[in-house]
Amino acid sequence: xxxxxxSEQDMPxxxxxxxxxxxxxxxxxxxxxxxxxLGPEDLAPLFPMALIEQEMSAERxxxxxxxxxxxxxxxxxxxxxxxxxxxxxxxxxxxxxYKYEGVSPAGxxxxxxxxxxxxxxxxxxxxRITTETGAGQWGSSMxxxxxxxxxxxxxxxVKISYEQKxxxxxxxxxxxxxxxxxxxxxxxxxxxxxAADPDSNGSLGIAISEAIEDAVQREDTKYTLGSxxxxxxxxxTVIGLETKKQMEIxxxxxxxxxxCVGGGSNFAGLAFPYLRDKINGADIEFRAIEPSACPTLTRxxxxxxxxxxxxMTPLVTMYTLGxxxxxxxxxxxxxxxxxxxxxxxxxxxEGLVDAYSFNQVEVFDAATLFAKTEGIIPAPExxxxxxxxxxxxxxxxxxxxxxxxxxxxSGHGHFDMTAYDAYFAGQLTDYSPTEKDLEVGFASTEGLPxx
Amino acid sequence: xxxxxxSEQDMPxxxxxxxxxxxxxxxxxxxxxxxxxLGPEDLAPLFPMALIEQEMSAERxxxxxxxxxxxxxxxxxxxxxxxxxxxxxxxxxxxxxYKYEGVSPAGxxxxxxxxxxxxxxxxxxxxRITTETGAGQWGSSMxxxxxxxxxxxxxxxVKISYEQKxxxxxxxxxxxxxxxxxxxxxxxxxxxxxAADPDSNGSLGIAISEAIEDAVQREDTKYTLGSxxxxxxxxxTVIGLETKKQMEIxxxxxxxxxxCVGGGSNFAGLAFPYLRDKINGADIEFRAIEPSACPTLTRxxxxxxxxxxxxMTPLVTMYTLGxxxxxxxxxxxxxxxxxxxxxxxxxxxEGLVDAYSFNQVEVFDAATLFAKTEGIIPAPExxxxxxxxxxxxxxxxxxxxxxxxxxxxSGHGHFDMTAYDAYFAGQLTDYSPTEKDLEVGFASTEGLPxx
Numbered sequence: 001x002x003x004x005x006x007s008e009q010d011m012p013x014x015x016x017x018x019x020x021x022x023x024x025x026x027x028x029x030x031x032x033x034x035x036x037x038l039g040p041e042d043l044a045p046l047f048p049m050a051l052i053e054q055e056m057s058a059e060r061x062x063x064x065x066x067x068x069x070x071x072x073x074x075x076x077x078x079x080x081x082x083x084x085x086x087x088x089x090x091x092x093x094x095x096x097x098y099k100y101e102g103v104s105p106a107g108x109x110x111x112x113x114x115x116x117x118x119x120x121x122x123x124x125x126x127x128r129i130t131t132e133t134g135a136g137q138w139g140s141s142m143x144x145x146x147x148x149x150x151x152x153x154x155x156x157x158v159k160i161s162y163e164q165k166x167x168x169x170x171x172x173x174x175x176x177x178x179x180x181x182x183x184x185x186x187x188x189x190x191x192x193x194x195a196a197d198p199d200s201n202g203s204l205g206i207a208i209s210e211a212i213e214d215a216v217q218r219e220d221t222k223y224t225l226g227s228x229x230x231x232x233x234x235x236x237t238v239i240g241l242e243t244k245k246q247m248e249i250x251x252x253x254x255x256x257x258x259x260c261v262g263g264g265s266n267f268a269g270l271a272f273p274y275l276r277d278k279i280n281g282a283d284i285e286f287r288a289i290e291p292s293a294c295p296t297l298t299r300x301x302x303x304x305x306x307x308x309x310x311x312m313t314p315l316v317t318m319y320t321l322g323x324x325x326x327x328x329x330x331x332x333x334x335x336x337x338x339x340x341x342x343x344x345x346x347x348x349x350e351g352l353v354d355a356y357s358f359n360q361v362e363v364f365d366a367a368t369l370f371a372k373t374e375g376i377i378p379a380p381e382x383x384x385x386x387x388x389x390x391x392x393x394x395x396x397x398x399x400x401x402x403x404x405x406x407x408x409x410s411g412h413g414h415f416d417m418t419a420y421d422a423y424f425a426g427q428l429t430d431y432s433p434t435e436k437d438l439e440v441g442f443a444s445t446e447g448l449p450x451x
Numbered sequence: 452x453x454x455x456x457x458s459e460q461d462m463p464x465x466x467x468x469x470x471x472x473x474x475x476x477x478x479x480x481x482x483x484x485x486x487x488x489l490g491p492e493d494l495a496p497l498f499p500m501a502l503i504e505q506e507m508s509a510e511r512x513x514x515x516x517x518x519x520x521x522x523x524x525x526x527x528x529x530x531x532x533x534x535x536x537x538x539x540x541x542x543x544x545x546x547x548x549y550k551y552e553g554v555s556p557a558g559x560x561x562x563x564x565x566x567x568x569x570x571x572x573x574x575x576x577x578x579r580i581t582t583e584t585g586a587g588q589w590g591s592s593m594x595x596x597x598x599x600x601x602x603x604x605x606x607x608x609v610k611i612s613y614e615q616k617x618x619x620x621x622x623x624x625x626x627x628x629x630x631x632x633x634x635x636x637x638x639x640x641x642x643x644x645x646a647a648d649p650d651s652n653g654s655l656g657i658a659i660s661e662a663i664e665d666a667v668q669r670e671d672t673k674y675t676l677g678s679x680x681x682x683x684x685x686x687x688t689v690i691g692l693e694t695k696k697q698m699e700i701x702x703x704x705x706x707x708x709x710x711c712v713g714g715g716s717n718f719a720g721l722a723f724p725y726l727r728d729k730i731n732g733a734d735i736e737f738r739a740i741e742p743s744a745c746p747t748l749t750r751x752x753x754x755x756x757x758x759x760x761x762x763m764t765p766l767v768t769m770y771t772l773g774x775x776x777x778x779x780x781x782x783x784x785x786x787x788x789x790x791x792x793x794x795x796x797x798x799x800x801e802g803l804v805d806a807y808s809f810n811q812v813e814v815f816d817a818a819t820l821f822a823k824t825e826g827i828i829p830a831p832e833x834x835x836x837x838x839x840x841x842x843x844x845x846x847x848x849x850x851x852x853x854x855x856x857x858x859x860x861s862g863h864g865h866f867d868m869t870a871y872d873a874y875f876a877g878q879l880t881d882y883s884p885t886e887k888d889l890e891v892g893f894a895s896t897e898g899l900p901x902x
Binding site: 002003005007008073074075085103105107144147148166167170171173174175176368371372374375376377414415417418420421424 | 453454456458459524525526536554556558595598599617618621622624625626627819822823825826827828865866868869871872875
């Protein structure tokens with residue numbers, strides 16, 4: 001429980017783009033129709049040009065615009081904390097540090113990119129932003145960013161979440177966003193889904209399709225995405241850049257860097273600035289932690305696939321369970337994604353990053369141990385990283401090694417207490433897809449270009 | 452949105468006891484039975500001797516034990532933030548600063564005293580702590596403190612809150628506390644209440660009685676209270692002591708210091724270190740903000756009264772609506788108390804602190820303006836202080852004066868989103884007690900010793 005604060009003056013002025021340092025490059029994204037490499041113009045209906053340039057940039061350092069730096073100061077720099085309470089409870093000789101991103105108003109790392117995306121859209125004259133949200137973390141981050149940069153925000157929220165997570169909804173309302181349950185009657189695609197199934201619970205795939213349809217049909221509107229894309233991972237590198245300065249103050253260099261992965265952005269945000277050191281010869285181990293219920297990196301295929309169920313996105317090479325794979329309703333809603341950021345997939349494929357998966361009950365065991373020893377009640381997603389750190393610390397104990405472990409605590413669990421309720425009531429169950437489940441998912445990638 | 456951080460080395464090493472500087476002293480507390488001034492031995496069944504000494508101390512500075520300092524570092528020092536977004540929205544020449552206590556794991560200022568109380572109990576061999584909680588802020592703070600100082604914690608939670616606020620309950624569970632709905636079958640008093648009314652919703656008065664009964668009946672157990680008492684206010688002065696250093700860094704001196712008041716502890720925590728300056732001649736205005744629905748300071752009587760409904764506590768002089776007054780169910784649950792800390796009541800009586808009251812709809816107007824401009828979603832209680840600051844800033848605008856306004860943002864609203872839901876749905880109503888309501892409450896103080 002030793003906190004290392006940075007001053008605002010020590011915040012990074014540039015983002016770090018790992019594309020500049022990769023030994024090999026990922027495959028180019030392909031147009032979903034022509035299957036030809038994508039040009040900037042293909043993305044122009046969806047994103048402002050500045051973000052498209054970042055998406056394709058090979059520059060090592062990209063300047064953070066002054067107004068984005070200012071807005072990030074709302075909660076950044078975030079603290080780095082030495083988990084002395086957890087260390088003691090584990091009886092490990094390892095030092096455990098965590099970067100705490102739950103201090104943002106929305107409670108996670110997501111606003112780091114939401115602010116930047118809002119800024120660039122505003123700069124290019126966009127008046128209105130659409131996006132989708134499942135559990136609500138991303139939607140609320142975009143609502144906040146829209147409020148701060150004076151953009152209208154329309155959030156298509158997966159209907160089942162809309163009904164089950166009223167608090168996230170009120171949070172978005174507090175920040176002035178317009179929220180509709182998806183499928184909605186506001187888009188042609190939504191009406192089509194409702195016509196076929198008036199009681200549809202919705203899905204992230206449907207919500208994405210609605211948000212995209214809305215964006216491309218209005219001149220004043222563009223679309224935003226909260227993970228997966230290169231520019232999103234880029235914006236998250238403020239996490240790792242701050243952490244490097246804080247670890248210097250602490251006088252330690254991490255041996256193991258750990259994060260949970262859904263789309264990959266919080267992991268990449270912490271890890272990529274350190275991965276640069278590894279590429280340059282440093283001896284650092286990277287562990288990406290995913291749920292056993294959605295084992296994209298540990299059991300997925302590395303191939304070209306669509307980012308969404310409706311096949312509207314470009315084709316990208318990534319680890320994927322297939323774009324029709326339906327992960328079970330585990331409580332770590334933010335980690336239920338069939339694919340993985342192409343840039344992160346690439347470094348896993350190259351052997352620079354290792355992947356691990358854990359079941360949700362053991363993850364909640366780690367979460368409650370953390371809450372008891374460090375005070376903070378962690379988000380179910382972030383608790384995967386905690387479980388990863390606990391395991392690494394116990395390995396160090398076993399080996400009698402004074403390892404330095406660093407993980408990203410990407411968010412707090414204040415809006416996830418129903419998950420804790422279920423855990424305390426003994427109602428959580430573990431789930432791993434069968435070989436058959438995976439085959440069904442993989443089938444949807446057949447016929448797509450090989451990686 | 453300019454944050455001023457302190458380093459851990461700059462955290463206060465002593466608490467500030469305003470008793471040392473008061474021009475006049477409050478009346479002594481009286482034994483509820485004998486009506487004679489209370490001695491330390493009267494409190495010994497409930498509290499450890501170190502806290503009883505603090506309760507009665509006239510020492511200006513009381514050392515914060517090293518282990519309490521260490522535990523406070525879990526989240527302290529808390530940030531001081533210049534509310535530039537709010538200033539801009541109001542178009543005021545005033546500078547608005549707020550101290551943000553919502554960064555604690557429990558989400559408010561309450562753990563500042565919970566940790567200290569847990570420490571002293573542990574020191575004197577206590578194994579187990581009882582307490583009551585209404586909305587759950589105090590119960591969760593005590594649960595956290597018990598976890599950190601290795602004490603069992605039993606929380607009697609008002610039954611209606613127990614049912615309506617399952618998330619606060621799970622938070623307490625995460626920190627290892629034992630929680631029962633009050634009235635419970637675990638105490639004689641609880642069984643008596645249940646026998647008379649099996650469907651009783653419970654009340655803070657009943658929960659206090661249960662927690663006290665439990666504590667006095669077991670050798671290994673003592674009782675803790677989250678506000679009102681001198682030692683609680685004392686422990687909260689870390690807020691003001693940190694803030695003074697941070698305001699020095701900011702290069703400003705507050706003209707107006709503002710806080711919300713329920714029992715009085717968060718207000719006193721920020722204000723008392725500045726009140727010392729006022730006593731010594733500084734020109735500072737103090738504004739204590741309460742809900743119109745429970746107008747203890749603005750419409751109450753200054754007299755001896757009981758702290759609880761069941762007349763088990765000592766008699767203290769304070770502003771009170773009468774110990775039988777039942778405040779309506781406003782969303783700022785933490786401000787629904789018939790009395791007010793005797794020490795705070797005393798400085799209001801002496802004209803050192805002014806009191807204001809606001810209705811809940813105008814308070815939520817201020818809360819949502821704050822969320823939109825500063826990002827943080829505030830607790831309904833703390834939003835009373837925001838409303839106070841907004842009004843002060845608008846007065847400064849009207850007068851064309853560059854006032855420096857400082858307020859305490861005592862907590863976040865992550866567990867109060869149902870209140871925001873009701874506000875957005877237009878379902879919030881204002882309420883002020885009628886003269887008749889007040890007369891009924893005051894009647895319960897008849898026959899008690901005059902102040």
